[in-house]
Amino acid sequence: MVNAFNRRQLLQLTAAAAFMLPLAALPAAAETLTVWGPEQYSQDEVRALWDELDARFEAMHPGVTVEHMLPTGTINDGAVQAAIQSGVGPDVLLTNSGVGRVGIVARANLIQPLTEAYAEHGWGERLYPWLFADLQRQFDGALYEWPDGLDAIGLWYHADVMAEHGWELPDSYAGMLELFDEIKAAGLFPLMVGPRSNFNGGHLFGQILQATAGRDVVGDVLYSKEPWTHEAMVAGAARLQELVERGHIPREAVGMNLDEASRLWFTKRAVFFVAGPWFTNNARGAGFDLTNAAYAPMPSDLEGQSKPTGGIGWSWMVPTNTSNPELALAWIDFITSDDAMLTRAQDPTSWMVYPRELPPFEPAIPVLNDVFAAATERGIGYNPSVYMPGNVLDTYYQVIQGLIGDQVSPEEAMRLMQEAQDAAG
Amino acid sequence: MAEPRVAAPAATGRRYRSGIGRDGVGQATLFFLPALLLYGVLTLFPTLETVRLSFTNAAGLGSTVSFVGLDNYRALANDTIFWKAFRQTLLWLVLHVVLAGGTGLLLAVLIARTKLGQRFFRTAFFLPHVVSLAVVGVIFSMVYDPFFGLLNGAFRAAGLDFMTRSWLGDPDLVLFSVAAASAWQGYGLYMLLFLAGLQNIDHSLYDVAAVDGANSLQQFRHVTLPGLREVSTLVLSLAMINGFKGFATVWVMTQGGPFYASELLNTYIFKLAFQFQQQGKSAALCMVLGLLAITLTIAFNRWRERGKRW
Numbered sequence: 001m002v003n004a005f006n007r008r009q010l011l012q013l014t015a016a017a018a019f020m021l022p023l024a025a026l027p028a029a030a031e032t033l034t035v036w037g038p039e040q041y042s043q044d045e046v047r048a049l050w051d052e053l054d055a056r057f058e059a060m061h062p063g064v065t066v067e068h069m070l071p072t073g074t075i076n077d078g079a080v081q082a083a084i085q086s087g088v089g090p091d092v093l094l095t096n097s098g099v100g101r102v103g104i105v106a107r108a109n110l111i112q113p114l115t116e117a118y119a120e121h122g123w124g125e126r127l128y129p130w131l132f133a134d135l136q137r138q139f140d141g142a143l144y145e146w147p148d149g150l151d152a153i154g155l156w157y158h159a160d161v162m163a164e165h166g167w168e169l170p171d172s173y174a175g176m177l178e179l180f181d182e183i184k185a186a187g188l189f190p191l192m193v194g195p196r197s198n199f200n201g202g203h204l205f206g207q208i209l210q211a212t213a214g215r216d217v218v219g220d221v222l223y224s225k226e227p228w229t230h231e232a233m234v235a236g237a238a239r240l241q242e243l244v245e246r247g248h249i250p251r252e253a254v255g256m257n258l259d260e261a262s263r264l265w266f267t268k269r270a271v272f273f274v275a276g277p278w279f280t281n282n283a284r285g286a287g288f289d290l291t292n293a294a295y296a297p298m299p300s301d302l303e304g305q306s307k308p309t310g311g312i313g314w315s316w317m318v319p320t321n322t323s324n325p326e327l328a329l330a331w332i333d334f335i336t337s338d339d340a341m342l343t344r345a346q347d348p349t350s351w352m353v354y355p356r357e358l359p360p361f362e363p364a365i366p367v368l369n370d371v372f373a374a375a376t377e378r379g380i381g382y383n384p385s386v387y388m389p390g391n392v393l394d395t396y397y398q399v400i401q402g403l404i405g406d407q408v409s410p411e412e413a414m415r416l417m418q419e420a421q422d423a424a425g
Numbered sequence: 426m427a428e429p430r431v432a433a434p435a436a437t438g439r440r441y442r443s444g445i446g447r448d449g450v451g452q453a454t455l456f457f458l459p460a461l462l463l464y465g466v467l468t469l470f471p472t473l474e475t476v477r478l479s480f481t482n483a484a485g486l487g488s489t490v491s492f493v494g495l496d497n498y499r500a501l502a503n504d505t506i507f508w509k510a511f512r513q514t515l516l517w518l519v520l521h522v523v524l525a526g527g528t529g530l531l532l533a534v535l536i537a538r539t540k541l542g543q544r545f546f547r548t549a550f551f552l553p554h555v556v557s558l559a560v561v562g563v564i565f566s567m568v569y570d571p572f573f574g575l576l577n578g579a580f581r582a583a584g585l586d587f588m589t590r591s592w593l594g595d596p597d598l599v600l601f602s603v604a605a606a607s608a609w610q611g612y613g614l615y616m617l618l619f620l621a622g623l624q625n626i627d628h629s630l631y632d633v634a635a636v637d638g639a640n641s642l643q644q645f646r647h648v649t650l651p652g653l654r655e656v657s658t659l660v661l662s663l664a665m666i667n668g669f670k671g672f673a674t675v676w677v678m679t680q681g682g683p684f685y686a687s688e689l690l691n692t693y694i695f696k697l698a699f700q701f702q703q704q705g706k707s708a709a710l711c712m713v714l715g716l717l718a719i720t721l722t723i724a725f726n727r728w729r730e731r732g733k734r735w
Contacts, residue, residue, distance in 0.1 A: 078699040104702055196593060198680065252571035254683050255594025260570050269572075391701040402684030407596055 033057075033327045036069045036083065037094035038314075040281075040349070049347045057334050064327060075101040076390065084110045084319040092328040097145050097315035098386025099138045100393060106144045111317045115143045117329050126336050127355050130379060134311070137223070145317050146332050149352035151276040151310030152375040153203045153383055156367075160292035161188075161271055169294075173211055173239075173301045180248040183271050190248040192270035194261030195404055198397035202385035204274040205240060205400045206309040210381035211300035212236035215307060222387040228417035237410035240403045254405040262286070276310060277351040277371045295370040297378065307381040308374050310353070353380075388424075395420035478708035490705075497709035507710065510681075510688040514671075514717075517604055517689055521668035524608035526660050529615025534649065536616070537623045547620065554613030562677025565606035569593050569678075593679055596686035603687055607674045611667055615660045622656030623649070658729050665725065669718050690714045 040046040054066035069089075073079025074096045083089040084105070095101075105111045118124050123146060124132045131150070135143055162168065165186060170176050180190035195201025209218050213232035220226040221233060243249045253261060259282075265273040266288045273279070283290050300306040316335065318328045334340055341358055344350055348364040353375045363369060388396060399416055402408035408416070479497055483490045501507045536546045553561070568575045569592035577589040592602040626649065634644045650657075672691040675681065681688035681696070690710060697707035 076700060196679065196682065198682070250571075252591035252594055255569070255571060255591040255599070257566070260566075260573070264572060389701075390696075391703070394696055394700060398682055398684050401682045405594060405596060405683045407684040407686070 030063050030065065031324060031327065032065045032067055033092065033324055033331055034067050034069055034090045035092055035094070035331065036080070036090035037071050039071050041068050041070055043349070045347075045349045049344065049349060053335070053340055053343065056340070057331060060334065061327070061330065066331075071095065075104055081105060081108065081110055084321065087321065089319055089321070091319070091322040091324045092331050093317050093319065094148055094314060095317070096386075097147065097312050097317075099312075100386060100388040100390070102145050102315065102317070103139070103389060105317070106139060106142075110320060111144055112320045112322075112325070113142050113144055114146065114318065114329075114332075115141070117332070118143050121329070121333050123332075123336065128357070131312070131355055145312070145315035146336060147312040147315050147355045148335070149314045150355055150375065150380060151278070151313035151383060151386070152308035152353045152371050152380055153207060153274060153276040153310050154295055154297040154308045154371070154374060155191075155207070156265070156273045156275055156279055156293055156295050157271055158265075158268055158292060159294040161268060162294075169296055169299070171299050171306070173299050176299045177242075177246070177248070180243075181246070184247050188268075189250060189264060189270035191243065191272045191274070192261045192264050193249060193253055193274050193404075194256045194258040195254055195397075195401050197257040197259075198400075199385055200258040200261065200274070201397055201400035201404070203276065203309075203383065205236070205396075205403075206381070206383040206385065207274055207298040208239050208243075209233065209236040209384065210307055210309045211298045211302070211305060212239055214300075214302045214305040215379070215381040218382045218384065222382055222384055224421065228414045228421060229411070230414075233417075234410050234414050237399075237403055237413050240400070241406065241410060244404050244406070249404065251405065254401050258282070276308075276313070277353055277368055280351045280365050280368065290365055290367050293367045295367055295374065297374055304378070305381075307378045308371070309381040309383040310375075311380060311382055311386055312355075313386065314352075392417070392420045392424050475708045475711050478705055479712050481705045481708075483704035483708070484702050493705065497706045498713075500706055501709055501713065506685055506688060506693060507690075509685050510690050510693045511713075511717075513600060513686075513688060514669075514690045514714075516600060517671050518665060518668040518721075520601065520604035521608060521611065521671065522661065522664040524604055525611035525667070526615050526664045528608060528612040529617075529660065530619050530653075532612065532616045533619030533623055534645065537620060547617070550616055551613040553610050556610060558607065558610055558673035559677050561606055561610045562674040565602075565609070565674070566593070566678050568606075569602055594683060596683055599679060599683065599687045603674050603678050604671075606678065607671060610674075611664070615664065618656050618660050618663075619653060622653045626652035661725065662722075665721065669714070690717075 038046065038050070041050060050068065054068075057066055058064055069083070071079065072083070075081065076096070080093065080095050081104075083093075102111075106113075114123075127135070127147065131147060135145070135147070157169070165182075167179055167182060170179055183190040191204075193200055193204045195204070206218075212235050213221075213230070217226060217230060217232050221228055221230060244251055261270075262273060262275075262279075262282055263286070264270040266283070266286045275282070280290060283293075297306045297308045316332045318325065318332070322328050338359065341354055342361060344352075345354060345358055345363065346361050350364065351368060353372060357376060363372065384396060385393060395416055399408055399413040403410065403413055478490075480492055480494060481490045482493045482496070532546075532550050536543055536550070539546060556564075567573075569577075571577055571589070571591045571594065574592075576592065580586065580588040590598060593599050630648045630652070631644055634648050639647065670691070671689055672695070675687055675689055675692050676695070679687045681692045691714070694707050694710050694714065697703045697710060701707075
């Protein structure tokens with residue numbers, strides 16, 4: 001038996017279809033993608049840049065609105081974890097990273113692995129090969145982050161002060177000590193650091209370890225293949241103390257934070273300062289013109305080991321409870337494109353070292369050319385601070401202060417580091 | 426027949442209403458419930474949860490938690506940082522009582538003797554108390570800056586260069602420096618309490634003492650101090666409580682450094698819980714701190730009671 005529509009039924013169906021047609025033509029229900037970060041989003045110039053990027057993404061995904069959550073903290077202080085666990089947290093987040101931090105949220109199952117997305121979108125090819133290799137080394141091949149920016153810590157110095165005194169940047173560690181002696185004799189502070197802001201002490205010690213032990217040894221120690229008591233690491237700790245004993249770093253520096261210490265550099269009472277490209281932000285805040293500033297990694301007596309240190313500084317991650325997993329991945333795909341990255345790199349507020357070589361561009365602050373060149377030509381060594389879990393990191397910061405303040409010997413300092421590393425497993 | 430049928434329930438009803446009757450219990454519970462609920466949610470539950478956590482290996486918000494007995498307490502017993510923080514917390518407590526309480530007493534006595542502008546001085550000296558401890562930490566960090574700071578600057582201006590110090594960098598000084606900043610914020614309240622106490626001392630006692638030939642110091646020792654006994658007890662109690670809560674200034678100024686020289690139990694609790702993700706061990710340390718506070722409070726109360734008998 002064949003069911004045939006009679007005229008009345010056909011009319012009813014046609015009317016229903018006519019009624020439904022405009023509804024079908026309506027755009028898909030509005031969706032919101034909530035983005036955690038960037039940290040400086042509250043600054044007008046920074047927000048203007050992200051507004052532009054958001055608009056581009058929204059144009060590519062009709063019906064989608066991008067909203068930003070101002071970060072209340074980082075993984076270190078538990079703010080990211082709290083935001084994710086709240087259930088009303090972000091769909092995708094940009095925060096300070098490094099294996100130590102990412103490990104905390106990955107092990108707690110708060111962020112989802114991105115390994116498949118890497119394969120599907122070819123994200124690995126958008127990274128420096130060495131960086132991608134480093135990432136794959138972290139969690140037995142599983143990938144949890146897309147590195148948005150790298151830190152490249154090195155020595156910032158006043159090129160004009162150097163020229164005025166006829167000083168030149170040496171290419172050996174011993175030469176650097178001689179230069180520091182001359183600077184001290186001229187009544188200036190050779191090297192300034194603010195270890196009371198723990199991370200700045202970490203920046204300095206990372207540079208010293210890189211120059212003394214080299215990238216491979218530091219990497220092996222951080223990945224527990226070598227102990228912290230490795231003779232090259234102890235030698236690095238001894239060099240930090242030597243810098244203080246010779247008066248190259250004032251012992252009082254141990255009681256200073258980054259702002260206080262950098263004030264001595266901005267007032268040109270100190271010639272060298274240890275910092276990353278983000279230091280341009282501090283300079284802008286202090287109203288300091290960086291035209292005569294120059295940048296170079298700490299000289300090393302080891303062949304090819306004078307490198308900036310840092311590694312992954314900030315990464316994109318996707319919470320496990322995101323309400324828009326596809327959109328979150330689409331966002332990462334967009335933000336890591338050449339187009340979005342170049343826009344960011346050329347913005348006056350930009351200072352980051354991007355995780356791959358970008359098409360040629362002129363950074364807004366000239367000294368950043370030195371930073372980018374050092375990072376791309378020499379590669380980046382490890383800043384141990386971002387590779388450690390919390391308890392090891394605290395010990396690290398404390399022993400650096402202890403070394404500068406002469407409260408602990410180099411051997412004891414490295415023994416304490418190994419103890420902390422063992423306790424962390 | 427009708428009388429007992431009506432009277433009995435009425436009489437029973439009156440009896441219930443005059444005591445804690447059935448209706449009264451219901452009404453009392455209704456009034457009592459919000460407070461009980463708040464107390465339960467905000468105090469009782471967190472306390473019990475802390476006790477429970479202290480016997481677990483809780484490590485991170487999303488971690489699997491299992492019972493580990495006394496392991497966290499054993500770990501603390503073998504932790505050199507814990508013992509250092511423990512000793513420094515006791516020293517911090519003493520410093521807070523002496524610096525904040527002592528300054529409060531001294532200023533109260535001086536202001537009480539001032540004939541002119543007493544109200545002005547009272548207000549002016551109380552003002553630091555309204556500043557948050559975190560802000561105090563930031564301000565004093567600047568004051569203690571070894572190169573640009575007010576304190577070393579003043580010494581240099583006075584030709585006392587030998588007095589300049591790395592106030593937050595010297596491990597022997599740092600706890601005193603931070604405690605002084607904390608005391609600056611805290612003394613105002615104690616000063617007001619002492620001032621109120623001083624007003625209650627019968628002034629004729631000073632006249633009698635003066636007639637007997639007592640000098641100012643002797644009058645202070647034999648008239649003022651005994652007259653302030655009750656207020657002193659209150660101030661001591663408050664200072665101990667505030668001392669135990671010491672965290673904000675240390676965290677803002679040094680985060681326990683340099684090399685643990687200003688680490689307190691409170692800062693270590695925070696680090697364990699939120700930086701090291703060792704909530705179990707952190708909870709155990711909370712319990713230790715709680716026990717320390719209870720022990721000291723009992724000891725203080727006994728000492729006070731003994732003092733009363735004398």
